[in-house]
Amino acid sequence: MPINLALGDTDRPVPRWALRSAKALPFVVLPHCLWRLPFAFDFSMGIVDPSASPMPWWAPAYVFGLSVLTEALALLCTGLVSGWGEQVPDWVPLIGGRRVALLAAIIPAALGGLGLVVMWDTMPLAWFGLLGFQEVAFSNGWWMLLARVCISPVMLWGPIVLALTYAYYRRRRSA
Numbered sequence: 001m002p003i004n005l006a007l008g009d010t011d012r013p014v015p016r017w018a019l020r021s022a023k024a025l026p027f028v029v030l031p032h033c034l035w036r037l038p039f040a041f042d043f044s045m046g047i048v049d050p051s052a053s054p055m056p057w058w059a060p061a062y063v064f065g066l067s068v069l070t071e072a073l074a075l076l077c078t079g080l081v082s083g084w085g086e087q088v089p090d091w092v093p094l095i096g097g098r099r100v101a102l103l104a105a106i107i108p109a110a111l112g113g114l115g116l117v118v119m120w121d122t123m124p125l126a127w128f129g130l131l132g133f134q135e136v137a138f139s140n141g142w143w144m145l146l147a148r149v150c151i152s153p154v155m156l157w158g159p160i161v162l163a164l165t166y167a168y169y170r171r172r173r174s175a
Contacts, residue, residue: 009083010171018167021160022081026074028153028160033067035150040064046143047136073112074157080109080164086172102172109165116158123155 038045040063042055079085085105090096126133127148138144 010081010086011083012171014081014171015167018164019081022078022164025077025157025160026071028156029070029074031150032154033070035147036063036067045147046139047147048139049136077109077161077164080105080168085168102169105172106165106169109161109168113158113161113165116161119158120155121158123151 035045040055040060042059044052086100088095088098088100122133125131126135129135135144138147
């Protein structure tokens with residue numbers, strides 16, 4: 001059976017909200033990826049850190065790689081609403097054409113979503129100095145506002161992945 005890599009081309013219908021969320025996810029994390037790029041070239045983006053040292057020679061490659069990896073992981077979440085998330089495409093060596101085991105998709109997606117929630121959804125605690133969390137210092141309020149505007153959407157990543165994972169589970173659990 002040939003696989004169509006189009007979103008929503010699944011055995012059972014994908015909820016419209018899940019399809020839209022999966023399509024939006026790469027754009028949700030994009031501002032954060034773009035915010036990160038100037039740091040690769042030792043531009044502090046208004047962050048005040050007296051102990052900061054010059055960036056090492058490998059920093060640009062690392063920061064660009066991290067941004068590309070972030071976008072790739074966001075795109076990978078489209079597998080939760082796509083036919084290739086239910087059956088491995090034929091062109092994949094050794095396992096092409098096989099059905100994706102439900103737990104082989106659910107466990108990594110759920111753990112990834114929970115990890116993202118822990119990593120990013122504690123940021124408001126730092127903004128308000130709660131529970132010992134501290135935000136970095138900025139040279140002025142405009143830099144702080146820009147940072148929060150660019151970084152805040154990434155707080156949606158974990159909850160969106162968890163919601164997509166639940167929708168995937170409900171759709172696949174019984175055919």
